[in-house]
Amino acid sequence: MITKDSINKIIKESINAPSGSNSQPWQFIVDGQKNNIKIKYLPHKDHPILNYNNRGTLIACGALIENILITANYYGFSTELNLFENFENDIIAEIILREGEPNYFAKNLFDYISKRTTNRKKFKKEIINQNDKNYLFSDISKYGNFKFYIKEEEPEINELAQNLAYDTYLNFKNSKLHEILFKEILFDDRKAKIGEQGLYIKTMEFPSIQIPIIKLLKNRNFFEFLDKFIGISKSIYKDTVKMYSACGALVAITLSNNQKDFINLGRLLENIWLKITKLGLSLHLITGILFFWQQANFGDKNIFNEDEKELINKSYNEIKKIFNVNNEDIIGLIFRIGKSDPPSAKSTKKEPIIIFK
Ligand SMILES: Cc1cc2nc3c(=O)[nH]c(=O)nc-3n(C[C@H](O)[C@H](O)[C@H](O)COP(=O)(O)O)c2cc1C
Numbered sequence: 001m002i003t004k005d006s007i008n009k010i011i012k013e014s015i016n017a018p019s020g021s022n023s024q025p026w027q028f029i030v031d032g033q034k035n036n037i038k039i040k041y042l043p044h045k046d047h048p049i050l051n052y053n054n055r056g057t058l059i060a061c062g063a064l065i066e067n068i069l070i071t072a073n074y075y076g077f078s079t080e081l082n083l084f085e086n087f088e089n090d091i092i093a094e095i096i097l098r099e100g101e102p103n104y105f106a107k108n109l110f111d112y113i114s115k116r117t118t119n120r121k122k123f124k125k126e127i128i129n130q131n132d133k134n135y136l137f138s139d140i141s142k143y144g145n146f147k148f149y150i151k152e153e154e155p156e157i158n159e160l161a162q163n164l165a166y167d168t169y170l171n172f173k174n175s176k177l178h179e180i181l182f183k184e185i186l187f188d189d190r191k192a193k194i195g196e197q198g199l200y201i202k203t204m205e206f207p208s209i210q211i212p213i214i215k216l217l218k219n220r221n222f223f224e225f226l227d228k229f230i231g232i233s234k235s236i237y238k239d240t241v242k243m244y245s246a247c248g249a250l251v252a253i254t255l256s257n258n259q260k261d262f263i264n265l266g267r268l269l270e271n272i273w274l275k276i277t278k279l280g281l282s283l284h285l286i287t288g289i290l291f292f293w294q295q296a297n298f299g300d301k302n303i304f305n306e307d308e309k310e311l312i313n314k315s316y317n318e319i320k321k322i323f324n325v326n327n328e329d330i331i332g333l334i335f336r337i338g339k340s341d342p343p344s345a346k347s348t349k350k351e352p353i354i355i356f357k
Contacts, residue, residue, distance in 0.1 A: 002035045002077065002097050004356060010075060010097075011037065014067035015349045016114055017270060018285065019060035020046045021184045021199045022347045026061055028354045029091070036096045039065060040089070045197065047180060049303055050287070052294035055262045058092065059333070062266020063273075065093055066106070070274075072097055073107035083263055092263060105142070112277040116270075117346045119282035120205040122246030123338030127152050128281065136275050136337075140253075143268040144261055146332075149252045149323040154245075160322055161245035163315040164334065167288020168240040170311070172233045175220060176303060182218040195350030202345035205243075244286055248338035252319070254329040265332045282340040289315050290331050 007030050019025055025045040029038040041061045043054040050056055065081065072079050072095065080096040128136075133150070140146050151157055171177045186198035206214060217223045217232070226232040244250075253268065255261045269285075276283045293316040296309045304312065316331075325331060 002099065004030075004032060006075065007032075007035075007037065007097070008354065010068060010071045011352055011354055013113065014064060014071045015352050016116060017060060017063035017067050017266075018116075018118065018273070019063075020050055020056045021197065022195075022349075023047075023057075023060065023197050024195070024349055024352075025057045026064055026352070028352060029357060030354060031357045034096070035098065036094045037068065038091050039068075039093045039095070041087070041092045042090070047184065049177060049180065049295055049300075050291040052291060052299045053259065055259075055294070055332075056287075056291065058259070058262035059266035059269065061092055062263040062268075063270035064266075065095065065263065066267040066270035067113050068095055069104045070106050070110050070113065073102035073104040074110035076102060078103045083260055085260065106139070106271060106274075109271070109274040109278065112274040116273050116277045117343060118203060118284060119340055119343040120203060120243070120284055121282070121340050121343055122243055123248060123282055123284075123336065123340040125154065125157075125246060126248050126339055128248045128337065128339075132279050132281070135279070136272055139271050140268060143271070144264045145256065146261075146265065146268060147254045147325075147329065149254070149325060150249050151251075151323065152249045156322055157247065157250055158241075158245050160250050160319060160334075161241045163318045163322075164244050164286050164289055165237055165240035166311055166315050167286070167292065169233055169237040170292065170304075170308060171288070172217070172223065172236055173227075174304065174308060178220060178223065185214075187215065192345075193348055195348040197350075200345060200347050203343060203347055205344060244336060246338075247284075247336035248281075250286075250334065250336050252323045252325065252331050253333045254325050255332045256328070257330060262332065269333060276337060280339075281337055282343075283335050283337050285333065285335045287333060289319065290334060292316075294330075 023045040025042040027040040041057050043057040046057045069079050077097045078100045083093045171181045184199050186192045186200045192200040292312045296304050296312050
């Protein structure tokens, strides 16, 4: 008998998945007769500019799905995953639970689900050993047609960081992005503790003396004043380059342009992230330029002005060139990995919405 309690427990232990600004864009519909969990995606919760074709939402839900498969198997159920093609009623997938031999190859990663977290500290510039690297990327082919590229030499890491860091620069410079950024930053400890959506300021690893200044930058006129007289966006850019280049490696994962693959990309990301956690290493996603590029070229073309579009295209093409990515593939994710002190704070997840039928 698969009880309501065990399904509740599986879902609650699975929700520590990454999502854009901790948006947690998911809901669950459980059919007790059929023992299945349907996953409904909630794209409206995600940053509209960083979510071309709802792909950020699909990646987050993919990571969540991976956690559910691992957790259900850890508790002794076998699972069957069905990803849907047409997302009818925003249901993107179902997981059917059965009593019987657990069948999921990654069930031994369960212990690391609750420990996985984003770390935005500067990591040590120390190469990751070959055995660890083999382990981290050993399961890629199980998730679909993905390729991974890794750069570990300092000059290449620096060049990549210089291109990737334009995400933060544009987050301040572009007035629409600036507005959304400040809507997403959570300054309130109490709200962060109850798992409210947003980027908890203490996870952003700014030196504490900078936090009052960051708060003031919310005011667009004040930001523009400081930018004109002391070039604040340039100094934010330089600090971001230092942060992005502080790592053992930068990794890119590529895929073809198929929508369903973004769910599997999220599953793959979670597989790598749980292994990173198991090895005592840290991971930080850096996806701004990737999503800006998709939005500027295939989505809403009015968000960026001509100079911004040129900067985005130039940066994306440079990144592709440095990683040696095939022309027809797109880069789905980039992240830095390495040894690090633990993050100063972790984001929390709110109670999931589970509808029992
Ligand atoms: C599709 C996607 C893109 C993300 N891009 C970034 C990014 O560019 N920079 C960043 O610092 N975090 C990024 N994140 C990480 C989220 O901000 C993070 O997962 C969220 O705040 C919850 O924190 P947690 O990972 O510690 O649970 C991304 C997450 C997802 C799912």
